Amino acid sequence: MEFGIFIQTYVPQFRRDVDPDAEHHALMDDLAVVQAADEAGFKYVWVTEHHFLDEYSHLSANDVVLGYLAHSTSRIHLGSGIFNPLPQVNHPAKVAERVAMLDHLSDGRFEFGTGRGAGSHEILGFLPGMTDLTGTREIWEETIGEFPKMWLQDEYEGFDGKYWSLPPRKILPKPLHKPHPAMWYAAGNTSSYAMAAHKGLGVLGFSVGSLDEMGPVVEAYKAEIPNAEPIGAFVNDNVMITTAAYVAEERQAAYDAALAPHNTYLSSNVYRYHDTFPHPERIPVWPELIPDMTAEVLEMGVAAGMVCGDPDDALAACRRWEAAGADQLVFGVGTATTPQMLETIRLLGEHVIPKLDTDPVHRTTRFRQAAAAQA
Numbered sequence: 001m002e003f004g005i006f007i008q009t010y011v012p013q014f015r016r017d018v019d020p021d022a023e024h025h026a027l028m029d030d031l032a033v034v035q036a037a038d039e040a041g042f043k044y045v046w047v048t049e050h051h052f053l054d055e056y057s058h059l060s061a062n063d064v065v066l067g068y069l070a071h072s073t074s075r076i077h078l079g080s081g082i083f084n085p086l087p088q089v090n091h092p093a094k095v096a097e098r099v100a101m102l103d104h105l106s107d108g109r110f111e112f113g114t115g116r117g118a119g120s121h122e123i124l125g126f127l128p129g130m131t132d133l134t135g136t137r138e139i140w141e142e143t144i145g146e147f148p149k150m151w152l153q154d155e156y157e158g159f160d161g162k163y164w165s166l167p168p169r170k171i172l173p174k175p176l177h178k179p180h181p182a183m184w185y186a187a188g189n190t191s192s193y194a195m196a197a198h199k200g201l202g203v204l205g206f207s208v209g210s211l212d213e214m215g216p217v218v219e220a221y222k223a224e225i226p227n228a229e230p231i232g233a234f235v236n237d238n239v240m241i242t243t244a245a246y247v248a249e250e251r252q253a254a255y256d257a258a259l260a261p262h263n264t265y266l267s268s269n270v271y272r273y274h275d276t277f278p279h280p281e282r283i284p285v286w287p288e289l290i291p292d293m294t295a296e297v298l299e300m301g302v303a304a305g306m307v308c309g310d311p312d313d314a315l316a317a318c319r320r321w322e323a324a325g326a327d328q329l330v331f332g333v334g335t336a337t338t339p340q341m342l343e344t345i346r347l348l349g350e351h352v353i354p355k356l357d358t359d360p361v362h363r364t365t366r367f368r369q370a371a372a373a374q375a
Contacts, residue, residue, distance in 0.1 A: 004044030040349025046081030200230025202238030
């Protein structure tokens, strides 16, 4: 199992109340965390693209951030988690150009993740007349298969679809390493996992919250992978799962960090904006907030897969995710303070990653190189 982190530039009001430059500091701290993860042996960072989501995520221009990280890191793969390819948000030709450019700047370390947006507040900013948000899937479906053609055809043959069109044009530059970067999809339910597998896409499992939730979606994905008809030049057989992590030298210090005030505020914002997610009855409706975590709730979270405790606890928790079928385990940056996150990254790099990720080569690199050798 491989490891990664994801950044989203979380800027809650309670931090802005005490720091007028909290937005800037959050972005700079995110960059520092990525650089630390690169040095610690993490293989992936996923950089979100969100728009209009005050407090929750101020990371809108992720292509700019990824360009910076291409220069300031050396080994970690740089993933768009996501680039939104809906033509009303980002024209597909421009997305294809950015992907290829980042492939050059990172020397082949870019990972192309896509999705359809975070909910009505974000999506309706670009598609104000849409009444059924499931319609974004049809737009995405029309678009996603065109990207490999833009990279692989000397002159792209052009496209005339329901939602966008482009006459024949040379899409430049072409990716540095053949055939093209690995492709991923941010899936939210069982049918989406199976659809991604059929298209040969890896899955970004941002919405899996527990080990119990993981089983059915991974089963659906792995069952469909043998039947894949990849839209790209190779199948990216990969399931990425996200969870929280608080790791310290002493277990109690990690628990204290997880129980700090406001540590459920990010989760409240998830349900504030991601209104296309199922809304469990136990979750309050915004602006009512999820209560601060108690020791009892924390123990329930640890049982469900949260990585919290000393390095031995962290290793045991990660082994559970590996046994459940995760190909990549990713930890979010946001609720922990930056010093806490840096310590978590250091300890995972020293005590956990070397025991679970013994392949020096990235999984996606192996898929890409195999496809290039067969071409």
